[in-house]
Amino acid sequence: xxxxxxxxxxxxxxxxxxxxxxxxxxxxxxxxxxxxxxxxxxxxxxxxxxxxxxxxxxxxxxxxxxxxxxxxxxxxxxxxxxxxxxxxxxxxxxxxxxxxxxxxxxxxxxxxxxxxxxxxxxxxxxxxxxxxxxxxxxxxxxxxxxxxxxxxxxxxxxxxxxxxxxxxxxxxxxxxxxxxxxxxxxxxxxxxxxxxxxxxxxxxxxxxxxxxxxxxxxxxxxxxxxxxxxxxxxxxxxxxxxxxxxxxxxxxxxxxxxxxxx
Numbered sequence: 001x002x003x004x005x006x007x008x009x010x011x012x013x014x015x016x017x018x019x020x021x022x023x024x025x026x027x028x029x030x031x032x033x034x035x036x037x038x039x040x041x042x043x044x045x046x047x048x049x050x051x052x053x054x055x056x057x058x059x060x061x062x063x064x065x066x067x068x069x070x071x072x073x074x075x076x077x078x079x080x081x082x083x084x085x086x087x088x089x090x091x092x093x094x095x096x097x098x099x100x101x102x103x104x105x106x107x108x109x110x111x112x113x114x115x116x117x118x119x120x121x122x123x124x125x126x127x128x129x130x131x132x133x134x135x136x137x138x139x140x141x142x143x144x145x146x147x148x149x150x151x152x153x154x155x156x157x158x159x160x161x162x163x164x165x166x167x168x169x170x171x172x173x174x175x176x177x178x179x180x181x182x183x184x185x186x187x188x189x190x191x192x193x194x195x196x197x198x199x200x201x202x203x204x205x206x207x208x209x210x211x212x213x214x215x216x217x218x219x220x221x222x223x224x225x226x227x228x229x230x231x232x233x234x235x236x237x238x239x240x241x242x243x244x245x246x247x248x249x250x251x252x253x254x255x256x257x258x259x260x261x262x
Contacts, residue, residue: 003039012046024147040157060084063209064161066233067201082161090167095262098243101143107234108249111138120218128207134172137257141165169257184252185235197235206232
């Protein structure tokens with residue numbers, strides 16, 4: 001059925017207010033019952049454009065819910081997608097202020113750093129590998145403006161795929177120097193290993209997720225460009241974090257990356 005332009009703008013306002021006040025809102029499908037996947041991405045883009053108008057820049061893009069573990073955790077059956085912006089970049093040597101978020105979680109990711117623009121429609125895995133300058137260890141910080149993470153696909157896409165932060169580790173490896181699918185990843189929280197997985201959990205190959213994303217967003221006039229960081233999805237389920245926590249993600253052949261929270 002779809003939403004009107006006015007309804008899309010109202011939904012974007014609802015999400016922006018929730019993020020600014022840290023007061024969660026009900027699932028959008030309850031308030032806007034006609035919402036579809038096109039509406040959801042247009043709602044996301046409304047808020048992204050508002051942020052870009054203030055001087056924020058596009059740092060990259062993300063695919064989420066691309067592993068079976070994450071789809072089962074969230075009760076959806078296809079990936080979501082969102083933007084990474086310059087004001088979302090986190091740092092290993094600076095604690096994250098958890099007071100800025102509602103229910104923050106971390107995800108273990110194999111990051112793609114693009115050296116060339118990706119094609120839009122028709123983008124293939126071969127294109128992704130050719131255009132990727134480096135693979136890097138990454139942690140994504142996610143949060144939901146939807147109350148208690150009770151999200152459906154439309155909610156999470158409208159809510160910028162629940163993304164709110166990203167940090168890359170120092171290691172950089174060219175994509176032809178390792179088997180990306182075979183990267184083993186673990187997540188430690190406060191010194192205890194809480195998760196382990198392989199990169200192939202992401203659609204069988206993280207590069208497939210990047211190619212899927214390039215195709216998916218092309219119809220909205222969005223391109224994955226040289227210099228952008230692309231996160232293809234988590235190798236494991238997501239884990240809650242709170243003030244005082246320290247998390248470290250280790251990747252075989254790719255080093256590690258950490259975040260602390262205050």
